[in-house]
Amino acid sequence: MIKVFHHPFSTSCRFVRLICGEYGVPVEFVVEKPWERRRDFLLMNPAGTLPVLVENDGPPICGATVIMEYLDETRGYTMGDRRLMPGHAETRAEVRRLVDWFLGKFDGEVVGYLVHEKIFKLEIPRGQGGGEPDSAVLRAARANIRHHLKYIGWLTATRDWLAGQRLSFADLAAAAALSCVDYLGEVPWDDDETTKAWYGLVKSRPSFRPILADRILAIPPAATYVDLDF
Amino acid sequence: MIKVFHHPFSTSCRFVRLICGEYGVPVEFVVEKPWERRRDFLLMNPAGTLPVLVENDGPPICGATVIMEYLDETRGYTMGDRRLMPGHAETRAEVRRLVDWFLGKFDGEVVGYLVHEKIFKLEIPRGQGGGEPDSAVLRAARANIRHHLKYIGWLTATRDWLAGQRLSFADLAAAAALSCVDYLGEVPWDDDETTKAWYGLVKSRPSFRPILADRILAIPPAATYVDLDF
Numbered sequence: 001m002i003k004v005f006h007h008p009f010s011t012s013c014r015f016v017r018l019i020c021g022e023y024g025v026p027v028e029f030v031v032e033k034p035w036e037r038r039r040d041f042l043l044m045n046p047a048g049t050l051p052v053l054v055e056n057d058g059p060p061i062c063g064a065t066v067i068m069e070y071l072d073e074t075r076g077y078t079m080g081d082r083r084l085m086p087g088h089a090e091t092r093a094e095v096r097r098l099v100d101w102f103l104g105k106f107d108g109e110v111v112g113y114l115v116h117e118k119i120f121k122l123e124i125p126r127g128q129g130g131g132e133p134d135s136a137v138l139r140a141a142r143a144n145i146r147h148h149l150k151y152i153g154w155l156t157a158t159r160d161w162l163a164g165q166r167l168s169f170a171d172l173a174a175a176a177a178l179s180c181v182d183y184l185g186e187v188p189w190d191d192d193e194t195t196k197a198w199y200g201l202v203k204s205r206p207s208f209r210p211i212l213a214d215r216i217l218a219i220p221p222a223a224t225y226v227d228l229d230f
Numbered sequence: 231m232i233k234v235f236h237h238p239f240s241t242s243c244r245f246v247r248l249i250c251g252e253y254g255v256p257v258e259f260v261v262e263k264p265w266e267r268r269r270d271f272l273l274m275n276p277a278g279t280l281p282v283l284v285e286n287d288g289p290p291i292c293g294a295t296v297i298m299e300y301l302d303e304t305r306g307y308t309m310g311d312r313r314l315m316p317g318h319a320e321t322r323a324e325v326r327r328l329v330d331w332f333l334g335k336f337d338g339e340v341v342g343y344l345v346h347e348k349i350f351k352l353e354i355p356r357g358q359g360g361g362e363p364d365s366a367v368l369r370a371a372r373a374n375i376r377h378h379l380k381y382i383g384w385l386t387a388t389r390d391w392l393a394g395q396r397l398s399f400a401d402l403a404a405a406a407a408l409s410c411v412d413y414l415g416e417v418p419w420d421d422d423e424t425t426k427a428w429y430g431l432v433k434s435r436p437s438f439r440p441i442l443a444d445r446i447l448a449i450p451p452a453a454t455y456v457d458l459d460f
Contacts, residue, residue: 046381047331047335058320059320059323059324061320061323061327062323062327063326063327063330065295065326065330066323066326066327066330067323069322069323069326070319070320070322070323073319073322074319089300089303089304090288090289090291090300092299092300092303093289093291093292093296093297093299093300094289096293096295096296096299097291097292097293097296100293100295100296101277105277151276
């Protein structure tokens with residue numbers, strides 16, 4: 001049995017949830033709030049970050065790209081055409097570069113800001129940095145997302161999928177990031193039609209359904225979040 | 231022929247130089263100053279980050295962990311016992327977790343601050359953020375390094391090498407990070423004897439020699455930098 005410690009509005013965690021869905025891995029998901037720095041969680045992952053995967057009595061597998069490689073190494077070979085990591089070293093490098101881009105750069109410049117300001121700050125006590133969103137931070141994130149959408153647009157216009165001819169981990173990483181922002185109604189979809197069409201394809205996959213069912217009580221999702229013809 | 235774009239005082243770049251040394255890969259190294267945002271460099275890696283590797287007419291391989299996997303996939307199988315990535319999925323996950331720790335967390339909390347304040351700011355024009363080091367930043371980095379040394383000490387006290395019984399990418403990542411800080415005389419070696427002994431072993435390897443020869447004109451290395459019995 002696999003257990004994954006995650007938070008519903010984390011790009012890296014959504015990425016791992018999508019991989020588990022695509023690879024048909026049954027998982028027990030446990031919500032963790034990393035800002036609480038729970039002792040037993042820090043013993044599993046001293047970095048204090050999500051996601052963390054534990055398989056049976058095995059050691060904790062920490063971090064989204066580490067989990068991606070682990071699931072691909074232990075399950076990918078059974079997936080045939082639906083394997084999310086290509087076979088050739090150069091194409092694998094391109095998949096990994098894009099996964100790093102979306103989990104690192106895009107998350108750091110866009111998703112992390114918006115989710116922290118609009119969602120996490122509702123839950124974090126005021127004395128520890130919670131409270132109203134900082135409008136300067138929101139403005140920066142809204143400026144940054146346009147550059148990223150252009151880049152995704154360029155990729156989807158020149159390739160079938162983000163990293164090449166087949167759906168790969170890169171598409172799941174990008175869609176995981178966008179989905180967090182989309183919940184908050186912060187994706188200017190009309191900027192780029194090819195990006196929108198590509199996202200529609202990923203969003204329609206069965207692996208995406210649990211993510212479209214995520215809800216926060218205080219913030220209902222944007223009107224287009226669940227709509228497959230947004 | 232392999233070309234690697236790098237900067238001598240970057241953890242991620244030193245990590246890749248060490249891998250190339252260990253795997254016996256002949257490389258032409260090209261120094262790149264990423265803060266100049268050179269157009270041809272951005273065309274290779276739109277993220278604008280180092281290191282970038284190009285093999286013959288192949289596509290750019292961008293980022294330290296992407297290069298690590300690429301070199302291991304294309305060369306590692308010839309290395310036998312000296313392969314830097316273990317065979318078992320769980321141990322591979324531990325190597326990757328620690329590589330992420332040292333290139334990400336340790337670099338972000340310690341090395342990046344010290345190198346930026348003490349080295350890069352000498353080269354960056356004053357109007358673009360160059361100038362004297364910020365003493366508050368130096369103080370933070372000096373506090374942070376003690377926690378990291380303790381963690382390395384715990385790892386080296388409980389295992390032969392950082393990730394297990396054999397030298398792996400994890401040791402090279404940690405040593406790459408420490409070497410940048412050691413040049414600046416900022417490693418409190420006396421805090422932890424097992425860490426010091428482990429670093430002495432890695433530092434004595436032939437792959438480390440080019441790194442010990444790195445010099446910045448304005449800043450001579452600390453007295454212990456080259457000394458193998460520091």
